Amino acid sequence: MSLSTALISVDLVAFKLASNNRLQVLTHQLPETPLLQLPAGRIDSEQDQSLQDTAKRQLERFTKEPATYYEQVITIGDNHRDSRGWSLTVVYYALLQPCDEQMLSEDSRWIDIIDGKPAEPLAYDHSQLVMEALARMKNKIQYSALPIYLLPEAFTLSDIQNVFSIVLDKAPPMRSIRNRFINSDLLVNTGQKRHGSNRPATLYRANANSNNWLFDRLYLTTRA
Amino acid sequence: MSLSTALISVDLVAFKLASNNRLQVLTHQLPETPLLQLPAGRIDSEQDQSLQDTAKRQLERFTKEPATYYEQVITIGDNHRDSRGWSLTVVYYALLQPCDEQMLSEDSRWIDIIDGKPAEPLAYDHSQLVMEALARMKNKIQYSALPIYLLPEAFTLSDIQNVFSIVLDKAPPMRSIRNRFINSDLLVNTGQKRHGSNRPATLYRANANSNNWLFDRLYLTTRA
DNA sequence: TTAATAGTGTCTTTAAGACAGTATGTC
DNA sequence: GACATACTGTCTTAAAGACACTATTAA
Numbered sequence: 029m030s031l032s033t034a035l036i037s038v039d040l041v042a043f044k045l046a047s048n049n050r051l052q053v054l055t056h057q058l059p060e061t062p063l064l065q066l067p068a069g070r071i072d073s074e075q076d077q078s079l080q081d082t083a084k085r086q087l088e089r090f091t092k093e094p095a096t097y098y099e100q101v102i103t104i105g106d107n108h109r110d111s112r113g114w115s116l117t118v119v120y121y122a123l124l125q126p127c128d129e130q131m132l133s134e135d136s137r138w139i140d141i142i143d144g145k146p147a148e149p150l151a152y153d154h155s156q157l158v159m160e161a162l163a164r165m166k167n168k169i170q171y172s173a174l175p176i177y178l179l180p181e182a183f184t185l186s187d188i189q190n191v192f193s194i195v196l197d198k199a200p201p202m203r204s205i206r207n208r209f210i211n212s213d214l215l216v217n218t219g220q221k222r223h224g225s226n227r228p229a230t231l232y233r234a235n236a237n238s239n240n241w242l243f244d245r246l247y248l249t250t251r252a
Numbered sequence: 253m254s255l256s257t258a259l260i261s262v263d264l265v266a267f268k269l270a271s272n273n274r275l276q277v278l279t280h281q282l283p284e285t286p287l288l289q290l291p292a293g294r295i296d297s298e299q300d301q302s303l304q305d306t307a308k309r310q311l312e313r314f315t316k317e318p319a320t321y322y323e324q325v326i327t328i329g330d331n332h333r334d335s336r337g338w339s340l341t342v343v344y345y346a347l348l349q350p351c352d353e354q355m356l357s358e359d360s361r362w363i364d365i366i367d368g369k370p371a372e373p374l375a376y377d378h379s380q381l382v383m384e385a386l387a388r389m390k391n392k393i394q395y396s397a398l399p400i401y402l403l404p405e406a407f408t409l410s411d412i413q414n415v416f417s418i419v420l421d422k423a424p425p426m427r428s429i430r431n432r433f434i435n436s437d438l439l440v441n442t443g444q445k446r447h448g449s450n451r452p453a454t455l456y457r458a459n460a461n462s463n464n465w466l467f468d469r470l471y472l473t474t475r476a
Numbered sequence: 477t478t479a480a481t482a483g484t485g486t487c488t489t490t491a492a493g494a495c496a497g498t499a500t501g502t503c
Numbered sequence: 504g505a506c507a508t509a510c511t512g513t514c515t516t517a518a519a520g521a522c523a524c525t526a527t528t529a530a
Contacts (some may be wrong), residue, residue, distance in 0.1 A: 036260070036340060071329065073338045079329040103327040103342050105295065105303040114297045116260060116340070118327050186509075204492050206510080211491090226508040227500040244470040245491070248517085251468070410482075428519050430483080435518090450481040451527040472490085472519070 035115040038082040039068040039154070041161035042095065044124040045178050046138060051194055053146055053158055056090060056136035063151035064139065066158070068117075083120035090136040093129060095122035097177040099168075101161045109153060121161035123177040166196055170246045173214050176234050182218050184229035185209065192250060200247040212240045259339040262306040263292040263378070265385035266319065268348040269402050270362060275418055277370055277382055280314060280360035287375035288363065290382070292341075307344035314360040317353060319346035321401040323392075325385045333377060345385035347401040390420055394470045397438050400458050406442050408453035409433065416474060424471040436464045 042054040055064040067086035076082045080098050087095055098120055105116040131137075140147040146158055168174050175191040176183070185206055192199035199205075209215055216235045221228035266278040279288040291310035300306045304322050311319055322344055329340040355361075364371040370382055392398050399415040400407070409430055416423035423429075433439055440459045445452035 071338060073331055077330060079327065079340075082329075100326060102324060103303065105306075105342070106301060107297060114295060116303075116342075118329070184509085201493055201495090202510080203494080207491070221501090223501070224508075225502045226506075227502090227510080229509060243491095244472065244475070245518095246468040248468065248492070408482085425520055425522090426483080427521080431518070445528095447528075448481075449529045450479075451483080451529095453482055467518095469491095469518070 035110055035112060036118070037068050037070060037115070038079055038086060038118045038120065039066050039157055040083050040086040041066060041101070041119065041121040041158050042087055042124060043121060043141075043162075043165065043178070044138065045126050045191065045194060046140070047126070047128065048140070049190075049194055050140040050142070051162075052138040052140055054087070054090060054136065055139050055146070055148075055150065055154075056133060058135070061151065064137065064146075064148055064154075065151040066154045079118050080120065083118075083122065087122055090131055090133050091124075091127075091129065092132065093124050093127045095124050097123040097174070099164070101157075101164050117157075119157050119161060121165060123165075123174070125178070125180050169195055170250055171243045173212075173234070173238070173241050176214065182220060182222075182231040182233050184222055184231060186229060192247075196250050198250055200249045204247060204249075208243060212243075213238045214240060259336060260342070261292050261294060261339070262303055262310060262342045262344065263290050263381055264307045264310040265290060265325070265343065265345040265382050266311055266348060267345060267365075267386075267389065267402070268362065269350050269415065269418060270364070271350070271352065272364070273414075273418055274364040274366070275386075276362040276364055278311070278314060278360065279363050279370070279372075279374060279378075280357060282359070285375065288361065288370075288372055288378075289375040290378045303342050304344065307342075307346065311346055314355055314357050315348075315351075315353065316356065317348050317351045319348050321347040321398070323388070325381075325388050341381075343381050343385060345389060347389075347398070349402070349404050393419055394474055395467045397436075397458070397462070397465050400438065406444060406446075406455040406457050408446055408455060410453060416471075420474045422474055424473045428471060428473075432467060436467075437462045438464060 044052055046052045055066060057064050067090060069082065069086050071082050072085065075085065083098060101119040101121055103116065103118045105114065107114045109115050109117065141162065144159065144162065146155055149155060150158065169192070175188050178191050179187050185202065188209065189199045189202055189205055214235055215232040218231045218233050220231040222231055268276055270276045279290060281288050291314060293306065293310050295306050296309065299309065303324070307322060325343040325345055327340065327342045329338065331338045333339050333341065365386065368383065368386060370379055373379060374382065393416070399412045402415050403411050409426065412433065413423045413426055413429055438459055439456040442455045442457050444455040446455055
């Protein structure tokens, strides 16, 4: 039987860095269901101009924080994910700046990523989707400006190194991070410093006009 | 209005190297339509276990040659591509080895890619889809074993260089190609040589057991 | 012997990485 | 001044790239 249509959903894997120095993923729990699940939903033909709009709406159901980055990961279609038959799932991931805010929904929670997967089991194949999104993100972080999207407005070079440590469990040397980011035009010195009980660190912000988003090498120290 | 479903199609951008030293894309023409178009179709819930199966079936409608490589490029969903409303298109590209065979369908043709786009206009947004698939492929060719998938069973190192020339309009120096491919375990020396009116070239084949599919740098000489 | 392409030797370049050293703040 | 972290200097390494050179075949 040839299908013009199938059940379509857009699933969102939203990542942020938490204050416990863990990467976290946004989940929620429906009443009467035992397991947490990812934000997901159908296309709304009136509100959504594109699939990314649909993904964005899923995020907005649970938080007011906007994402700094969206990327389509994969579209999975098969006849065994959903018992009702052929289903199609478009998976996006989103990156958020660190935030500590009221969730819009009582039942939503940010779950730690530990050892490359959510610390708690998720419903359906959602753990698998998180892992696929994470794999994509872990790769891209190594050759793009992506670390910046997980950081607040103003950040230090050490913060960038910290993103690598949290996401990949290992980080390139500061020398390499410095050379890469300072030699690119990605960063703008804010003139501000972050003070601690040590030498203050220069605070940078992302240069919105930069077009050197991609580098042509991976860091070797962060390879598996 | 919230949609459980929308019109879904899987569109396939099949590339091969032609004997005129051009990259070509597979198209076909329906009766009574003025323009060529890409192979595309609906999911068949009985035949297809996955979206890639659907893509594969689109290829098989027009040629017996199997593809050596499939990759999902993007899923586009919006309410203006199809006049009937919200539609969803999953785009794949496929790579074929060079071949010169009867097409299964009278109305199918391999069209040259010239200046980064099909030499003839395609229906709908199909030219755009070709360009997106091509962009993805042009990028990946620079850091992966992908050039091999466009070559016949046995090939020479110069053939690899030629793939770069055709696809990117420029190629890395032989020295670099040699170092990369010979130092990897991607190639197996067949012991055969290809003879011309010059020094014979060593013929290699792909090592199916290799897992060094990816390199950690792009060639700089092939950057835009 | 020559033309033509295959393949090597070797030096340069680029960016990452190692690592020691200096700088500048708080306490 | 002790400390902690920020930042720099400089040598090494890995792989690409430039380029001249040698190798091997057919004609």
